[in-house]
Amino acid sequence: MPEPDKAPRDEKRLTNEEIAYTLHEIGELLDIQGESVFRVQAYDRAATAIRNLARDVADIYDEGGLKALQTIPGVGKSTALKIVEMLQTGKSSRLEELRKSLPPSLVAMSEIPGIGPKKIKRLYDELGVATLEQLEGAAKAGRVRELRGMSAKTEENILKGIEAFRQHHERILLYDAYPVAERVVTELSSSAAVERVDPAGSLRRFKETIGDIDILASSRKAEEVMEKFATLPEVREVVARGPTKSSVRTRAGLQVDLRVVTPDQYGAALQYFTGSKAHNIHLRELAKKRNLKINEYGVFDVETDKRVAGATEEEVYAQLGLPWIPPTLREDKGEIEAAAEGRLPKLIQLEDVRGDLHVHTNWSDGSPKIDEVAEAAIELGYEYVAITDHGYKLGITGGLEPSELERQIKETEEVNRRYPRITILAGSEVSIDNEGKVDFDDDLLARLDIVNASIHAGFNQDRKQLTERTLAAIENPHVDIVCHPTGRLLGRRDAYDIDLDEVFKTAAKHKKVLELNAWPNRLDLKDDYLREAKSHGVRFAISTDSHRLEELHFMFYGIVTAQRGWLGPDDAINTLPLDELKRLLGIGDVG
DNA sequence: GCCGTTTTCGGCCCGACTGTTTTCAGTCG
Ligand SMILES: Nc1nc2c(ncn2[C@H]2C[C@H](O)[C@@H](COP(=O)(O)OP(=O)(O)OP(=O)(O)O)O2)c(=O)[nH]1
Ligand SMILES: [Mg+2]
Ligand SMILES: [Mg+2]
Ligand SMILES: [Zn+2]
Numbered sequence: 001m002p003e004p005d006k007a008p009r010d011e012k013r014l015t016n017e018e019i020a021y022t023l024h025e026i027g028e029l030l031d032i033q034g035e036s037v038f039r040v041q042a043y044d045r046a047a048t049a050i051r052n053l054a055r056d057v058a059d060i061y062d063e064g065g066l067k068a069l070q071t072i073p074g075v076g077k078s079t080a081l082k083i084v085e086m087l088q089t090g091k092s093s094r095l096e097e098l099r100k101s102l103p104p105s106l107v108a109m110s111e112i113p114g115i116g117p118k119k120i121k122r123l124y125d126e127l128g129v130a131t132l133e134q135l136e137g138a139a140k141a142g143r144v145r146e147l148r149g150m151s152a153k154t155e156e157n158i159l160k161g162i163e164a165f166r167q168h169h170e171r172i173l174l175y176d177a178y179p180v181a182e183r184v185v186t187e188l189s190s191s192a193a194v195e196r197v198d199p200a201g202s203l204r205r206f207k208e209t210i211g212d213i214d215i216l217a218s219s220r221k222a223e224e225v226m227e228k229f230a231t232l233p234e235v236r237e238v239v240a241r242g243p244t245k246s247s248v249r250t251r252a253g254l255q256v257d258l259r260v261v262t263p264d265q266y267g268a269a270l271q272y273f274t275g276s277k278a279h280n281i282h283l284r285e286l287a288k289k290r291n292l293k294i295n296e297y298g299v300f301d302v303e304t305d306k307r308v309a310g311a312t313e314e315e316v317y318a319q320l321g322l323p324w325i326p327p328t329l330r331e332d333k334g335e336i337e338a339a340a341e342g343r344l345p346k347l348i349q350l351e352d353v354r355g356d357l358h359v360h361t362n363w364s365d366g367s368p369k370i371d372e373v374a375e376a377a378i379e380l381g382y383e384y385v386a387i388t389d390h391g392y393k394l395g396i397t398g399g400l401e402p403s404e405l406e407r408q409i410k411e412t413e414e415v416n417r418r419y420p421r422i423t424i425l426a427g428s429e430v431s432i433d434n435e436g437k438v439d440f441d442d443d444l445l446a447r448l449d450i451v452n453a454s455i456h457a458g459f460n461q462d463r464k465q466l467t468e469r470t471l472a473a474i475e476n477p478h479v480d481i482v483c484h485p486t487g488r489l490l491g492r493r494d495a496y497d498i499d500l501d502e503v504f505k506t507a508a509k510h511k512k513v514l515e516l517n518a519w520p521n522r523l524d525l526k527d528d529y530l531r532e533a534k535s536h537g538v539r540f541a542i543s544t545d546s547h548r549l550e551e552l553h554f555m556f557y558g559i560v561t562a563q564r565g566w567l568g569p570d571d572a573i574n575t576l577p578l579d580e581l582k583r584l585l586g587i588g589d590v591g
Numbered sequence: 592g593c594c595g596t597t598t599t600c601g602g603c604c605c606g607a608c609t610g611t612t613t614t615c616a617g618t619c620g
């Protein structure tokens with residue numbers, strides 16, 4: 001788990017990520033110290049729960065105190081008290097205390113693949129190794145093999161682990177991982193020994209970022225499949241190889257895990273390998289209560305050891321009295337309870353989409369012409385598409401001056417006449433300035449079919465200002481949609497500091513729409529925030545923000561993210577038929 | 592450390608691969 005960036009804000013307000021990391025750190029040091037694995041797991045579970053929370057822990061505490069914190073699954077009295085201490089003082093005395101007996105740098109060492117708490121403790125106690133650099137030095141100098149139970153092989157593996165870590169250890173975008181996975185799937189499919197192959201793990205759940213690539217195959221000749229896998233052209237190193245499971249590292253440094261089972265085990269294996277881990281554990285606990293046991297080979301009756309399911313995922317879930325649960329929901333965030341009570345949501349699908357409400361052209365910083373967008377949108381089967389080039393105000397490259405926007409509106413009308421099969425909405429993506437005001441005067445804004453408003457500068461402002469700018473845009477009667485409401489760029493920039501509770505409440509009150517920007521490195525609002533906003537009654541525009549025609553396909557990433565946020569077709573406005581959308585946007589109204 | 596439609600104590604998912612290993616611990620999925 002990477003250490004979160006330290007916020008450069010004066011008024012320090014601990015983020016969920018920072019609290020989660022501190023809990024993780026405590027757990028890690030306890031693990032190295034040799035504490036009970038269950039206690040260690042408890043810390044990890046609490047950390048994960050807090051990282052996944054859609055609301056700020058600080059807000060939860062402000063509103064409901066200690067009791068409210070304890071309603072977070074995995075957080076009990078003891079953890080809640082630690083959180084309160086962190087919120088009030090910015091630090092944890094438990095962590096400080098642990099750091100007196102163990103150097104904090106040991107936590108980073110556990111990120112090295114193959115190095116766990118036991119090895120770390122012995123290397124530290126017996127060789128004084130406390131940092132990555134010291135570990136590397138000790139391994140290179142042949143000092144590790146002096147320890148009982150360690151050998152030259154151990155040193156070799158440590159050095160390989162360090163090298164792998166240094167080459168690559170960050171999570172990668174779903175968008176970047178998918179092509180790699182598809183190539184491996186295609187290559188494996190070409191083997192006659194392979195019957196089925198599918199991506200599994202976080203890829204199949206369409207998580208926005210991917211830690212590694214997990215692939216499942218079925219075969220009656222597992223050995224042949226493993227041989228094919230280990231010798232794929234992109235493989236640089238085979239990390240592990242057995243009859244049912246192998247792991248490799250690609251030249252790019254990505255880890256790929258392959259599991260191979262027989263066809264009659266495929267459903268159970270797909271269920272297992274799709275995860276998430278928390279979802280699996282929860283299912284397995286349910287199974288135990290029914291005197292059943294689930295593993296990757298099937299569902300078994302504990303008394304008779306007879307297999308009662310396994311060929312399909314449906315069978316596995318059915319043994320627990322559950323309907324099949326879509327992979328995008330399998331995060332143990334209530335989907336198992338919902339399934340048990342027959343209230344799984346009807347999820348939005350790509351086919352539900354009737355248009356894209358955020359597209360750029362060569363009038364501003366995009367590349368296609370308006371009529372090219374029209375043709376591409378027809379090709380996608382859309383009923384409408386909105387042209388939303390940037391306004392001129394904040395020095396956005398290529399932003400449209402008022403006169404240019406007027407000319408563009410005319411051109412849009414003209415293209416609309418040429419393409420009767422689609423409706424092109426005349427729009428703009430205006431920038432929200434430091435006072436919350438947007439481009440263009442009221443008259444011009446009123447002539448537009450659709451106004452998207454975005455924050456494009458001032459990401460380091462304080463929470464109050466960023467929140468007020470956003471609220472002002474929501475309250476502006478000309479603004480229809482607030483775009484990428486947290487401003488995050490995956491791998492580059494965290495969400496800015498903003499009071500989303502207020503944003504969601506205000507958007508719901510004014511019946512305004514928030515964007516789910518489908519750019520693979522934005523996906524903003526993100527899954528958990530979508531679900532939280534939906535609970536306030538907010539609706540969403542799932543938009544690609546395309547600057548090139550190919551990017552219209554980003555809609556797919558928006559849709560799977562919407563599913564992860566438990567959204568149905570009615571939660572998005574771009575699933576509406578044109579006439580209903582027009583009514584919602586006030587098109588045709590005076591003013 | 593957390594948790595409870597059989598529990599406030601006594602459990603906590605279940606298995607693969609490696610090599611520290613010859614009956615199992617460590618690490619990882
Ligand atoms: N039952 C069980 N299943 C696990 C456990 N660890 C992992 N799995 C399953 C569920 C995971 O989705 C799947 C793949 O493991 P990964 O470590 O690759 O996790 P995942 O792909 O979900 O996330 P990632 O993006 O790779 O970090 O294996 C575990 O401890 N118990
Ligand atoms: Mg994975
Ligand atoms: Mg994996
Ligand atoms: Zn845009």
